[in-house]
Amino acid sequence: xxxxxxxxxxxxxxxxxxxxxxxxxxxxxxxxxxxxxxxxxxxxxxxxxxxxxxxxxxxxxxxxxxxxxxxxxxxxxxxxxxxxxxxxxxxxxxxxxxxxxxxxxxxxxxxxxxxxxxxxxxxxxxxxxxxxxxxxxxxxxxxxxxxxxxxxxxxxxxxxxxxxxxxxxxxxxxxxxxxxxxxxxxxxxxxxxxxxxxxxxxxxxxxxxxxxxxxxxxxxxxxxxxxxxxxxxxxxxxxxxxxxxxxxxxxxxxxxxxxxxxxxxxxxxxxxxxxxxxxxxxxxxxxxxxxxxxxxxxxxxxxxxxxxxxxxxxxxxxxx
Numbered sequence: 001x002x003x004x005x006x007x008x009x010x011x012x013x014x015x016x017x018x019x020x021x022x023x024x025x026x027x028x029x030x031x032x033x034x035x036x037x038x039x040x041x042x043x044x045x046x047x048x049x050x051x052x053x054x055x056x057x058x059x060x061x062x063x064x065x066x067x068x069x070x071x072x073x074x075x076x077x078x079x080x081x082x083x084x085x086x087x088x089x090x091x092x093x094x095x096x097x098x099x100x101x102x103x104x105x106x107x108x109x110x111x112x113x114x115x116x117x118x119x120x121x122x123x124x125x126x127x128x129x130x131x132x133x134x135x136x137x138x139x140x141x142x143x144x145x146x147x148x149x150x151x152x153x154x155x156x157x158x159x160x161x162x163x164x165x166x167x168x169x170x171x172x173x174x175x176x177x178x179x180x181x182x183x184x185x186x187x188x189x190x191x192x193x194x195x196x197x198x199x200x201x202x203x204x205x206x207x208x209x210x211x212x213x214x215x216x217x218x219x220x221x222x223x224x225x226x227x228x229x230x231x232x233x234x235x236x237x238x239x240x241x242x243x244x245x246x247x248x249x250x251x252x253x254x255x256x257x258x259x260x261x262x263x264x265x266x267x268x269x270x271x272x273x274x275x276x277x278x279x280x281x282x283x284x285x286x287x288x289x290x291x292x293x294x295x296x297x298x299x300x301x302x303x304x305x306x307x308x309x310x311x312x313x314x315x316x317x318x319x320x
Contacts (some may be wrong), residue, residue, distance in 0.1 A: 004166060005089065008175035024188065028038065029193060030204065037151045043064075043065040043066065044150045045061050048061045048062075048064075048065070048066070049061050049086075051066050051073065052075070052121045052221075054080070055070065055123045055144040055224055055226075056071065056222065056225060056226030056229075057120065057121045057221045057223065057226065058221045058223065059096070059220050059221020059222075059232065060221070060249070062077065062095065062096070062121075063077065063229075064076055064077035064078070064095070066121075067141065067144050067145075068144070069137055069140045069141050069144055069187065070125060070136070070137060070140045071124030071125035071126055072117055072122060072123040072124060073122065073123040074114055074115065074116075074117070074123075074137070075094075075095065075114060075115040075120060075122045076112060076113070076114045076141070076304050077095050077102075077112075077113045077114070078110065078111065078112055078113075079102055079103075079106040079110075079113070080102075080105065080106025080107065080108070080109050080110050080111045081106075081109075081110055082108050082109045082110055083109055083110065083150075083151060083174070083309055083313065084109065084110050084112060084145075084147050084149075084150040084151065084154050085105055085108075085109035085110065085111050085112065085151045085152070085153060085305075085309075086112050086114075086138055086141070086142070086150050086151070086153070087101065087102060087105065087111055087112065087113045087114075087153050087154075088116070088134070088152065088154035088155070088157075088158025088159070088161050088162055089113075089115075089116065089119070089137065089155065089157070089158050090155050090156030090157045090158055090180070091156060091157035091234060091238065092119065092213070092217065092230065092234075092303075093116075093119065093120075093155075093156075093157075094115045094119050094120025094121065094220070095113045095114065095115055095120060095121075096120065096220055096221075097220075098113055100295055100298055101153075101294065101298045101301075101302075103294070103301050104191070104298045104301075104302035105153065105298075105305070105306075107302065107306075108302060108303075108305070108306035108309070109151065109306070109309070111135045112141070112145065112150070114141065116129070116134050116137065116141065116157075116161075117129050117133065117134060117137055117157075118226075118229070118230045118233050119230065120220075120221075120222065121221075123194070123228075124229065124233065128233055128236050128237070129230070129233040129234050129237060130160075130236060130237045130241065131157065131160040131161045131163070131164055131237055131241055131242060132164045132168070134157075134158075134161040134164075135161045135164035135168060135169065136164070136168075138152075138161065138165060139165070139172055140171050142172060148172070149171075149172055149174050150172070150173070150174060151174045151175045151176070151177075151305070151309050151312075152173055152174075152175070152176040152177065152178045153176075153177045153179070153301075153305060154177070154178060154179065154181065155180050155181075155294055156178040156179070156180040157237070158179075158197050159178045159179055159180060159181025159182075160181060160182065160237075160241065160242045162176050162177075162178055162181070163181065163183060163242060163244055163249075166252045166256065167244070167248065167251070167253055170253060173254050174254070174255075174309065174312055174313075175254060175255045175256065175257065175305070175308050175309050175312050176254060176255075176256050176257070177256070177257040177259065177301065177304075177305045177308070178256060178257070178258050178259060178275065179259040179261075179301065180259065180261060180264060180266070180267070180292050180294065181258075181259075181272075181275070181292050182266070182267050182271065183238070183242055183244045183245075183246070183249060183271070183274070183275055184241060184242055184243055184244055184245065185192070185241065185242065185243060187267055187268070187271040187274075188266055188267060189232065189266060189267070189268065191265075192265070192266040192267070194267075196238040196239060197239045198234070199211075199213075199231075199238070200231045200234045200235040200238050200239070201231065201235055203227055203228060203231030203255065204229075204231035204232035204235065205228070205231075206224065206228050214227055223263070236295075238270070244279040246274060247269050247278075249275060249278035249279050250278050250280065252279045252280070252281075253280065253281060254281065255281050255282075255283075255307055255308055255311070255312050256275075256279050256281065256282040256283075257282070257284070257285060257304055257308045258272055258275045258276040258279070258282050258283070258284055258285075259266065259272065259284075259285055259288035259290070259294070259301065260272040260273055260276065260284045260285065260286045260287065260292065261270065261287055262286070262287060262288035262289060262290060263288070263289055263290060263291045264291055264292045265291055265292050267292075268293055272284075279290075283308065285301065285304045286320075287300070
C-alpha cells in the first residue's frame with residue numbers, strides 16, 4: 001500500500017467512511033418528477049438511455065432531460081413549486097444522491113437538480129472541471145431555463161462553486177445557502193489537506209480505492225473510464241482551490257445562510273463562523289452535531305433556506 005492509498009485508508013477510518021456521498025444521500029429508486037410548464041419536460045426513456053450510455057453512464061433511467069449547456073450535455077431534473085432553487089452537489093455527486101435533500105427543498109421551491117460537468121449522467125465538454133467553471137455552468141443553465149435569477153443551495157464542492165456565483169455573478173443570485181463549504185484551502189484540517197490532494201489522483205489512476213468510492217459509483221452507473229476521467233479533471237480544483245480570502249467575502253452583498261456545522265470532519269467550526277462574520281448580509285444556522293453529511297438535517301436546512309428566501313422576496317416586493 002503506497003503513501004497515497006494509506007492516507008485515503010486512514011481518512012476512511014477516521015471518518016468512519018463519513019463522506020456525505022458515501023453516506024448514501026437518498027439512494028432510493030424514487031424518481032423526481034419534472035415540474036409542469038418548465039423547459040425540462042421529460043425525454044423519452046429510449047432517448048435518455050441512448051444519451052446517458054454515450055456519456056459513460058449505464059444506471060437506471062430517471063425522469064428529467066438533457067439540456068445543452070455551454071459545451072456539454074447536462075442532466076437536469078425539476079420538482080416542487082415556488083421560487084427557483086438551484087441545488088449544487090458535492091464532488092463526485094449526482095442527482096441520484098440528492099433525492100432526500102431535493103424532496104425537502106421541493107416543499108418550498110421549484111428545485112432544479114442537475115449533474116455538474118463530468119458528474120453522473122452529464123458530459124464533460126472540454127477543459128478541466130473547476131469551481132469557477134461550475135459556477136459559470138450554473139449561470140449558463142439558468143440562461144437555458146430562462147431564469148434571470150435564482151436561489152442557490154451548495155454543499156461542499158457545490159458550496160465552493162456558490163462562492164464564485166456570489167463573487168462573480170451576484171446579479172443572478174437571490175440568496176445562497178453554504179453547507180460544508182471551505183472558503184480557502186488553508187481551512188482544511190491536516191488530514192483533509194492530504195485527502196484533497198491525493199484522492200482525485202487515486203481515482204484517476206484506477207488503483208484500488210480503500211474508501212469504496214469507486215465501487216459505489218460503478219454500482220450507480222458511472223463507467224470506470226468516466227470515474228477515472230473525472231478524478232483527473234477534478235485534480236486541479238481539489239488540490240489548489242478554493243482560494244477566497246475573508247476580505248473578498250466582505251464584498252458579497254447577497255443574503256447568505258451559512259451552515260455552521262460543529263462536527264465537520266474536514267473543517268473546524270470556527271471557519272464556518274468566519275464566513276458568517278465576513279459576509280455583511282449573512283445569517284447562520286448552527287448545528288453543533290452536524291458532520292460533513294447534511295442528510296440528517298435536510299428538513300432544518302430546507303426550512304432555514306426557505307425563511308431566508310421568503311425574507312428576500314418580501315424585501316423585494318417592498319422596494320417595488
